[in-house]
Amino acid sequence: MGGEPTQQHHWNGVLDSALDAVGNTPLIRLSKIAKEEGLACTLLGKCEFMSAGGSVKDRIAKRMVLDAEKRGVLIPGQSVVIEPTSGNTGIGLALACAIKGYQCIITLPAKMSLEKEVMLKALGAVIVRTPTEAAWDSPESHIGVARSLEKSIPHGIILDQYANPQNPLAHYHTTYPEIMHALATSDLPSKHISLLVAGAGTGGTITGIARGIRDGEAGTGKRATVVAVDPVGSILGGGEPGNYEVEGIGYDFFPEVLDPRPPLIDEWVKTEDKESFAATKRLIRTEGLFVGGSCGSALSGALRYLHSPAGQHIASDPTANVVIILPDGVRNYMSKPWFLDQMEDEAMVELKQQIKGVIGRELSEPGVIVQKAEEEGVTLQDGEGVGLGMGRRESGESRGSGTLVGSYADEKGGSISEVMDKLGLGTKGAAT
Numbered sequence: 001m002g003g004e005p006t007q008q009h010h011w012n013g014v015l016d017s018a019l020d021a022v023g024n025t026p027l028i029r030l031s032k033i034a035k036e037e038g039l040a041c042t043l044l045g046k047c048e049f050m051s052a053g054g055s056v057k058d059r060i061a062k063r064m065v066l067d068a069e070k071r072g073v074l075i076p077g078q079s080v081v082i083e084p085t086s087g088n089t090g091i092g093l094a095l096a097c098a099i100k101g102y103q104c105i106i107t108l109p110a111k112m113s114l115e116k117e118v119m120l121k122a123l124g125a126v127i128v129r130t131p132t133e134a135a136w137d138s139p140e141s142h143i144g145v146a147r148s149l150e151k152s153i154p155h156g157i158i159l160d161q162y163a164n165p166q167n168p169l170a171h172y173h174t175t176y177p178e179i180m181h182a183l184a185t186s187d188l189p190s191k192h193i194s195l196l197v198a199g200a201g202t203g204g205t206i207t208g209i210a211r212g213i214r215d216g217e218a219g220t221g222k223r224a225t226v227v228a229v230d231p232v233g234s235i236l237g238g239g240e241p242g243n244y245e246v247e248g249i250g251y252d253f254f255p256e257v258l259d260p261r262p263p264l265i266d267e268w269v270k271t272e273d274k275e276s277f278a279a280t281k282r283l284i285r286t287e288g289l290f291v292g293g294s295c296g297s298a299l300s301g302a303l304r305y306l307h308s309p310a311g312q313h314i315a316s317d318p319t320a321n322v323v324i325i326l327p328d329g330v331r332n333y334m335s336k337p338w339f340l341d342q343m344e345d346e347a348m349v350e351l352k353q354q355i356k357g358v359i360g361r362e363l364s365e366p367g368v369i370v371q372k373a374e375e376e377g378v379t380l381q382d383g384e385g386v387g388l389g390m391g392r393r394e395s396g397e398s399r400g401s402g403t404l405v406g407s408y409a410d411e412k413g414g415s416i417s418e419v420m421d422k423l424g425l426g427t428k429g430a431a432t
């Protein structure tokens, strides 16, 4: 699979467009989690949320577009890019289309987050929602609808992440070499991958990286273990099709680009939503990584494997490197109940009690500016809010920051400092 230009591993100078900021993501130690789990091996996360469009799928979107242009099947100013996706491939494609000037239609199952839809719209894509429950080969599914649109929309073209060889090739030629470069330039005792863990959707990520690993280790006597993670409710790792909430991984059919067996993939681990979301929050809370739901699945699957008899020799080896692919970021899922439902530990509850004692009210109650504004009968506009950090109203209606005093001043016809004085707050240190 040669013939590729030398991989660029870090930024030099200025970039031509956001497409040049796709990939080249950092490999970050998950040392706190490794310690908590009693693992001797090095746990590493490949942080794909740091790519320009926010996910691992930027890589394949960019590559599929460039390849189609090269082959002359995507014609600037004419072609309409259509893609069935769980959202991230759509965002990557819409980003490329925005830069290159193509129209873009994305078919998206209903369960996928509002955040993805809004991002797609911001990039100028047209979204068609489809029923989540529709079987992949039914005309109502995201794949079925995309196919009928391709037939009817003039110059419509599906680049087809499920079958396009550029999907795994993107990972063979970028994700894998980036991991190896990070290891080679690290101070780790070994520069090899001992265990790779990744969730599978189209399977392009795990298939492409695993091909790189197998080609790289040929003749070295080394052999990495490759573990794929699959949600309960998907058939890729065995089991019956069903419902689950995690986005981006698992299907009710085997995509063409997925090579699910040895010598590429050694084992499949099945994960539940609950453990995935708990592991996602753990990655955020303990390692400070803004990861999305399928990252939690990957972490949970990795830990399950490492604690199993098969994974013991890796878990207990201080020279072993475990690479976990973290495909997207939590900013894709901020409105999801699983994310909004945040656990407070004992220390936080105690700290909140202390704060309450200092400020003399519930943290969630509006502060004096909001109360006084309301006493004065001022109607607060959406997005106006709590310039002095006054939090949310009891109804749960969120207040943005910064503009309350200014708008209050506008309505009352006074200057900001006059209003602040009137409210008995003074202007010192106030946000406007």
Ligand code: P1T
Pocket: 055, 057, 084, 085, 086, 087, 088, 089, 090, 199, 200, 201, 202, 203, 204, 205, 206, 247, 248, 249, 292, 294, 295, 327, 328
């Ligand atoms: O498709 P694959 O390379 O196997 O990546 C799986 C994956 C994992 N996690 C998230 C959040 C994802 O979005 C994906 C794959 N996403 C799509 C197939 C898509 O259309 O966005």
